[in-house]
Amino acid sequence: MRRKPGALVPLELAICEAAAALRADGHDEFHGYQIAKTIGDGGNARPLTAYGTLYRALGRLEKMGLLHSRWEDPAIPARENRPGRRLYTLTAPGDAALREARTAEAAARRRTRRRLAPA
Amino acid sequence: MSPALAAALAIVRGWTRVYTAHLPPIMRDARRAEIESDLWELHEDARRHGASPAGIAVHMLLRLVLGIVDDVVWRAEQATLPMRLVQEALWASAAASIVFVWWLASALQAVSPPHDEGIDVMRLLYPMRPVISVPSPPAPPIQFVKLAHDCAGAPPPPPPP
Numbered sequence: 001m002r003r004k005p006g007a008l009v010p011l012e013l014a015i016c017e018a019a020a021a022l023r024a025d026g027h028d029e030f031h032g033y034q035i036a037k038t039i040g041d042g043g044n045a046r047p048l049t050a051y052g053t054l055y056r057a058l059g060r061l062e063k064m065g066l067l068h069s070r071w072e073d074p075a076i077p078a079r080e081n082r083p084g085r086r087l088y089t090l091t092a093p094g095d096a097a098l099r100e101a102r103t104a105e106a107a108a109r110r111r112t113r114r115r116l117a118p119a
Numbered sequence: 120m121s122p123a124l125a126a127a128l129a130i131v132r133g134w135t136r137v138y139t140a141h142l143p144p145i146m147r148d149a150r151r152a153e154i155e156s157d158l159w160e161l162h163e164d165a166r167r168h169g170a171s172p173a174g175i176a177v178h179m180l181l182r183l184v185l186g187i188v189d190d191v192v193w194r195a196e197q198a199t200l201p202m203r204l205v206q207e208a209l210w211a212s213a214a215a216s217i218v219f220v221w222w223l224a225s226a227l228q229a230v231s232p233p234h235d236e237g238i239d240v241m242r243l244l245y246p247m248r249p250v251i252s253v254p255s256p257p258a259p260p261i262q263f264v265k266l267a268h269d270c271a272g273a274p275p276p277p278p279p280p
Contacts, residue, residue, distance in 0.1 A: 032153060033160035047178070048161070051131070051154055052186025056193045071152075082163075083156040086149070 008101050011049070011057045014039050016066065016098040019090040029087040032058060058088065066094035120172070124162075127176035131158060131183045138194045146197060 008016065018038035022030045030038075032055060036048040049057075061067040069088045077084040090098075135154045139147040158179065165175045 033157045050182045050186025052189030056189045083159050085156050086153050
């Protein structure tokens with residue numbers, strides 16, 4: 001998909017939306033599966049985002065500076081007997097990009113409504 | 120763990136190992152660990168919600184298959200593939216083909232015994248291994264029927280074909 005510079009593709013936008021939703025629920029940090037689950041729940045029992053698609057998009061967002069990641073303290077997964085999680089946070093530029101994308105989306109919706117409205 | 124779930128886990132892990140092979144260790148280990156964590160989270164979450172092992176396996180495989188293109192593109196973005204990797208892939212394909220032919224031959228051998236005449240394919244494929252012929256089931260005993268002839272007028276029975 002060819003993208004405009006600085007614009008987010010739908011999956012990236014969905015990830016940022018999910019990250020914001022998780023933060024509103026009190027999860028400042030989240031792992032990949034949580035994001036996939038949040039996106040999937042929002043889409044009415046849609047299958048979860050594929051591994052390759054999800055983690056490639058997360059990597060892209062991190063490279064763009066919209067997300068930040070860190071590996072959790074190895075003592076925690078060792079205590080809970082599970083693999084370690086890579087925890088992501090939505091950064092301030094990520095917040096700004098999300099706001100901008102929402103504004104652009106709303107403007108596009110208004111324009112479409114105006115075009116479809118009877119004269 | 121059910122065989123379907125174990126197979127799905129092995130396939131996802133195997134594919135992740137394949138497309139992250141020959142990457143810098145930090146990048147390789149990070150991706151593998153992330154997928155491993157996702158597999159664990161999905162399994163635990165689905166189990167908590169009462170999903171069947173087969174359902175979890177299908178979900179895992181679906182997520183794998185739908186993301187293969189992105190995996191390959193991601194791999195290509197990270198580094199160009201070295202010639203050695205291409206050679207290794209060719210050797211792996213050749214080995215897999217041999218194993219497949221071996222398996223097919225074994226399966227065919229189990230189904231039908233080798234023929235006595237002509238080229239014995241099993242002998243060609245297994246030059247060192249004696250061919251074990253499957254014993255044929257015993258033939259039913261011949262039923263002798265005593266034919267009573269009326270020598271006075273009945274014609275003799277026709278000869279067997």
